[in-house]
Amino acid sequence: xxxxxxxxxxxxxxxxxxxxxxxxxxxxxxxxxxxxxxxxxxxxxxxxxxxxxxxxxxxxxxxxxxxxxxxxxxxxxxxxxxxxxxxxxxxxxxxxxxxxxxxxxxxxxxxxxxxxxxxxxxxxxxxxxxxxxxxxxxxxxxxxxxxxxxxxxxxxxxxxxxxxxxxxxxxxxxxxxxxxxxxxxxxxxxxxxxxxxxxxxxxxxxxxxxxxxxxxxxxxxxxxxxxxxxxxxxxxxxxxxxxxxxxxxxxxxxxxxxxxxxxxxxxxxxxxxxxxxxxxxxxxxxxxxxxxxxxxxxxxxxxxxxxxxxxxxxxxxxxxxxxxxxxxxxxxxxxxxxxxxxxxxxxxxxxxxxxxxxxxxxxxxxxxxxxxxxxxxxxxxxxxxxxxxxxxxxxxxxxxxxxxxxxxxxxxxxxxxxxxxxxxxxxxxxxxxxxxxxxxxxxxxxxxxxxxxxxxxxxxxxxxxxxxxxxxxxxxxxxxxxxxxxxxxxxxxxxxxxxxxxxxxxxxxxxxxxxxxxxxxxxxxxxxxxxxxxxxxxxxxxxxxxxxxxxx
Amino acid sequence: xxxxxxxxxxxxxxxxxxxxxxxxxxxxxxxxxxxxxxxxxxxxxxxxxxxxxxxxxxxxxxxxxxxxxxxxxxxxxxxxxxxxxxxxxxxxxxxxxxxxxxxxxxxxxxxxxxxxxxxxxxxxxxxxxxxxxxxxxxxxxxxxxxxxxxxxxxxxxxxxxxxxxxxxxxxxxxxxxxxxxxxxxxxxxxxxxxxxxxxxxxxxxxxxxxxxxxxxxxxxxxxxxxxxxxxxxxxxxxxxxxxxxxxxxxxxxxxxxxxxxxxxxxxxxxxxxxxxxxxxxxxxxxxxxxxxxxxxxxxxxxxxxxxxxxxxxxxxxxxxxxxxxxxxxxxxxxxxxxxxxxxxxxxxxx
Numbered sequence: 001x002x003x004x005x006x007x008x009x010x011x012x013x014x015x016x017x018x019x020x021x022x023x024x025x026x027x028x029x030x031x032x033x034x035x036x037x038x039x040x041x042x043x044x045x046x047x048x049x050x051x052x053x054x055x056x057x058x059x060x061x062x063x064x065x066x067x068x069x070x071x072x073x074x075x076x077x078x079x080x081x082x083x084x085x086x087x088x089x090x091x092x093x094x095x096x097x098x099x100x101x102x103x104x105x106x107x108x109x110x111x112x113x114x115x116x117x118x119x120x121x122x123x124x125x126x127x128x129x130x131x132x133x134x135x136x137x138x139x140x141x142x143x144x145x146x147x148x149x150x151x152x153x154x155x156x157x158x159x160x161x162x163x164x165x166x167x168x169x170x171x172x173x174x175x176x177x178x179x180x181x182x183x184x185x186x187x188x189x190x191x192x193x194x195x196x197x198x199x200x201x202x203x204x205x206x207x208x209x210x211x212x213x214x215x216x217x218x219x220x221x222x223x224x225x226x227x228x229x230x231x232x233x234x235x236x237x238x239x240x241x242x243x244x245x246x247x248x249x250x251x252x253x254x255x256x257x258x259x260x261x262x263x264x265x266x267x268x269x270x271x272x273x274x275x276x277x278x279x280x281x282x283x284x285x286x287x288x289x290x291x292x293x294x295x296x297x298x299x300x301x302x303x304x305x306x307x308x309x310x311x312x313x314x315x316x317x318x319x320x321x322x323x324x325x326x327x328x329x330x331x332x333x334x335x336x337x338x339x340x341x342x343x344x345x346x347x348x349x350x351x352x353x354x355x356x357x358x359x360x361x362x363x364x365x366x367x368x369x370x371x372x373x374x375x376x377x378x379x380x381x382x383x384x385x386x387x388x389x390x391x392x393x394x395x396x397x398x399x400x401x402x403x404x405x406x407x408x409x410x411x412x413x414x415x416x417x418x419x420x421x422x423x424x425x426x427x428x429x430x431x432x433x434x435x436x437x438x439x440x441x442x443x444x445x446x447x448x449x450x451x452x453x454x455x456x457x458x459x460x461x462x463x464x465x466x467x468x469x470x471x472x473x474x475x476x477x478x479x480x481x482x483x484x485x486x487x488x489x490x491x492x493x494x495x496x497x498x499x500x501x502x503x504x505x506x507x508x509x510x511x512x513x514x515x516x517x518x519x520x521x522x523x524x525x526x527x528x529x530x531x532x533x534x535x536x537x538x539x540x541x542x543x544x545x546x547x548x549x550x551x552x
Numbered sequence: 553x554x555x556x557x558x559x560x561x562x563x564x565x566x567x568x569x570x571x572x573x574x575x576x577x578x579x580x581x582x583x584x585x586x587x588x589x590x591x592x593x594x595x596x597x598x599x600x601x602x603x604x605x606x607x608x609x610x611x612x613x614x615x616x617x618x619x620x621x622x623x624x625x626x627x628x629x630x631x632x633x634x635x636x637x638x639x640x641x642x643x644x645x646x647x648x649x650x651x652x653x654x655x656x657x658x659x660x661x662x663x664x665x666x667x668x669x670x671x672x673x674x675x676x677x678x679x680x681x682x683x684x685x686x687x688x689x690x691x692x693x694x695x696x697x698x699x700x701x702x703x704x705x706x707x708x709x710x711x712x713x714x715x716x717x718x719x720x721x722x723x724x725x726x727x728x729x730x731x732x733x734x735x736x737x738x739x740x741x742x743x744x745x746x747x748x749x750x751x752x753x754x755x756x757x758x759x760x761x762x763x764x765x766x767x768x769x770x771x772x773x774x775x776x777x778x779x780x781x782x783x784x785x786x787x788x789x790x791x792x793x794x795x796x797x798x799x800x801x802x803x804x805x806x807x808x809x810x811x812x813x814x815x816x817x818x819x820x821x822x823x824x825x826x827x828x829x830x831x832x833x834x835x836x837x838x839x840x841x842x843x844x845x846x847x848x849x850x851x852x853x854x855x856x857x858x859x860x861x862x863x864x865x866x867x868x869x870x871x872x873x874x875x876x877x878x879x880x881x882x883x884x885x886x887x888x889x890x891x892x893x894x895x896x897x898x899x900x901x902x
Contacts, residue, residue: 077765148764154761156722157761160720244737245739247739250722285627285632285633285634286637289640289641313735315734315735315759316735317735317740323664323667324664327660327664331656331660339649342648348621349621349636350625350635350638351625351634352634353622353627354627366618370611371611374611377606377607378607380660380663381599381659381666382666383599383666383667383669384600386596386667386733387596387600390724390726391759454600455587455728456755458726458757458767460767462766462767463767463768464767465572465573465755466572539634544631
């Protein structure tokens with residue numbers, strides 16, 4: 001969509017002054033630490049969540065290396081249990097949940113809405129500092145002796161273990177508030193700060209996805225906070241809520257936990273869907289197929305996701321009626337998800353497909369998410385799930401969704417908006433090599449896990465029956481390739497910031513509002529509020545000159 | 553944790569693993585996605601492979617369409633517009649909503665029927681009990697005082713129902729060959745049943761994370777013929793001669809104690825058994841041990857009473873250096889069995 005506003009004059013003609021962007025408008029530590037600018041806050045989130053990703057990835061590589069031998073290579077059982085727990089906690093709470101909404105969402109959402117900032121900039125900064133505080137608690141918990149409960153904190157084990165469960169519980173509690181505040185902020189922003197003419201059905205799908213996510217964050221996260229609080233009370237005062245020795249119910253915790261954590265899966269994956277919807281249309285230069293159906297399927301998924309938590313507990317001894325309902329609804333949620341996948345493929349069909357690195361990451365996502373989603377269907381069947389529950393099959397399935405889909409969508413979005421954020425381009429050849437390494441390494445890591453899981457290998461095992469050794473070895477080799485791919489990506493992205501090779505004004509030929517401002521954007525985003533007159537993703541209005549004009 | 557990582561070289565601290573069953577990979581199923589089915593729950597395999605084929609079909613469809621588009625409609629010049637600007641196609645969208653919906657409803661009904669079968673226990677099922685504790689299994693046989701630890705015998709073709717109980721945290725009873733799994737929740741009874749259809753040894757795993765030695769909480773299930781079953785192979789205890797007693801004591805050690813207590817002096821979760829008894833001339837006598845009882849340190853001489861108390865009530869006297877180690881009480885061991893264990897301990901004396 002284009003606007004009626006002429007391009008903004010950013011520098012006096014003939015005078016070689018550096019244009020003021022959000023990156024250089026003010027300098028000094030406090031101009032960042034106290035900033036209310038959504039782009040700067042998004043950038044700080046990007047640094048923080050990326051650090052969490054690298055730490056979590058390091059733990060993952062240690063886990064895989066350890067499992068090279070059936071008796072374990074690196075750790076004793078106590079250390080192994082801590083390392084896999086750290087991997088889960090860092091990845092879920094510090095990376096996957098905040099990465100797309102808080103880092104990329106913060107950066108892009110106001111730009112795509114044509115707004116100056118989010119509706120509540122101070123709350124936005126508070127969210128970030130809560131995230132930092134949560135991360136500090138996680139690190140304190142490691143220093144204080146670590147924790148070995150798994151990221152699920154199942155009772156009663158989490159009540160009895162002598163380790164630093166209290167500290168990490170506090171961290172998760174605080175991170176929950178960070179998530180809730182971001183969600184609230186985005187909801188208000190989407191309702192109140194859309195540019196004139198930007199009706200609901202002209203909004204880019206990334207906004208729709210973030211909006212659906214925000215609703216989930218606000219409604220589901222308090223349950224996590226309450227649950228963590230109850231565990232803390234139980235540990236300190238022995239009330240008898242979850243502890244069977246005191247008459248409590250251990251399964252009640254599982255219900256509470258998954259009542260949050262299943263919607264949380266969609267808190268994590270919906271923003272990824274949003275990125276992919278966005279990238280598929282830009283890089284195919286074709287309107288999104290089934291725009292409304294995709295927008296509504298996000299909302300449908302958000303609603304149904306509250307009603308399927310019991311499918312994490314098919315072996316816990318639920319009543320037959322509960323099993324019936326949870327299995328039925330689980331299959332039902334597959335449909336809106338399938339509609340999305342089909343619509344993306346139909347968007348690529350007969351497009352004008354640019355095989356640049358964001359599109360390669362997007363294609364990798366579409367293939368990997370197909371596997372992640374389809375294996376979810378296998379797990380939805382009650383009797384099959386009884387066999388596969390708590391095995392590596394489940395581990396592989398959710399990594400196909402969490403790592404293969406969400407992290408890949410994050411990488412895709414990062415490569416797509418990198419030139420917008422910094423005004424510089426990375427080395428495209430390097431990016432393609434890294435994408436190939438990540439795609440190959442990822443599949444080599446987790447396809448063996450599908451096989452050994454369906455053959456009975458239980459998860460969270462520090463040592464294992466030698467029958468599974470070939471699969472573990474293959475998986476470990478794959479993980480190393482994946483690790484090299486990610487490390488290489490970090491390398492060339494950092495190099496791009498140092499080399500400062502100018503990106504194009506509109507690098508990919510996008511027609512959403514974020515490409516209507518100079519690259520990188522000035523502090524106030526738009527000098528005049530843009531007015532939207534076109535339908536969404538109308539590439540007939542694309543000014544091709546901007547795609548070959550270097551950014552100033 | 554990382555300090556210990558640096559101090560301890562890569563060698564695994566506990567080289568002894570459980571005595572594993574002889575393997576899941578047989579010649580015929582080595583490359584199958586599932587291991588060979590060894591129970592009557594064939595709906596699991598049927599539905600698994602049905603879903604698998606459906607998934608492969610859709611996967612090929614999706615990636616095929618994607619790769620074809622990428623090759624056929626690749627952008628060659630920077631200003632190339634899309635070959636089509638279609639934004640929706642209602643019949644197509646109805647088709648790809650309704651057909652997957654019908655397919656998943658078939659899967660749902662099949663899976664639900666299969667799970668109902670798993671709840672109808674045949675009336676002639678033999679009733680066992682399995683007690684899960686950190687980190688071992690104890691199996692009780694119907695109308696039989698002898699129990700077995702970390703080893704289980706069932707009869708081929710005879711339905712077996714298990715009442716499951718936990719003495720501490722969550723565990724899960726998982727027999728991959730039988731396609732059954734059930735969480736074991738402290739404070740409530742759960743049950744599971746299956747009819748074994750193949751002779752041999754099979755893995756029994758704990759599938760729910762239960763702490764330190766979760767991965768070593770393993771039992772071997774023997775599926776045997778009716779004749780072999782009638783011999784009560786689980787009752788291996790024999791103390792009729794001193795040699796038999798030592799052997800019985802060692803087998804109790806192998807089934808219940810090995811994961812926390814070494815016999816070579818190395819430090820595991822609990823104190824090593826080496827040196828509990830010492831050679832003194834021709835005699836083997838109990839060593840002196842520093843223990844903490846009721847908060848105060850005292851010295852005990854290792855004897856039958858001390859060993860029995862340590863097995864039945866491990867919290868009463870805790871060895872110095874192991875104050876924070878938690879041991880599950882093994883109250884089912886009777887005096888004769890404990891004497892056999894002591895006979896085995898005495899063979900470790902130096």
